Amino acid sequence: MPTATVYTWIYRGWVTARHDPDGKNWIITADATEIQRLRERRARPPGYHTRARWTEPDEHAEPSQEETQT
Template identity: 45%
Template structure:
């Protein structure tokens, strides 16, 4: 069997030579690291440009691209809104930021409280990682009672220092620490 990748694209050619000498050839699709590697990247940019010129926003463009069969580099169902936003920015289209609704009365962040995005910016980290930390209880917070149920996180001066220390630890630090701890002695019960 021979497998050949077409350039560095997602396209793969497979050739099987059977024992009797017959040859079967087929194609397959593989995940690639970047959109730029996709064989149809120029057509993708053209289509995004067309849809933007028609006045479509990123979310609508994502749905159109998915319906038209454009797929992301990493094999997911559709290209993300964030990715389309980045491509629109590269193509020179101004950002289309949505105004976030105001917090309901009495639920705005108080002293030493931050919105998730504000705290992520302060800690220089991805908001999705900070949301994971909140879900794990590594940072204390509360959720807004009405949609979109935004996180409001608490971090005073000392907690900010602890979070910065946690952020500075290398990836996998907690997993390694878990496996390096001596196993707990189990007590036999009769």
């Protein structure tokens, strides 16, 4: 896995990590469940988390002010 991906995951909070007391390295901790979750995340296609997903409109949602003014 690319180093840049690991750093991105750390900064996004997807990986539990802390700085080494020397301040040069990161210490990543993960149990078996966490490792499986990270493997599943890694298997997803590029852009999976940044793509906009289409969802059904919520029928019970209040209309926005723009919709009520038209």
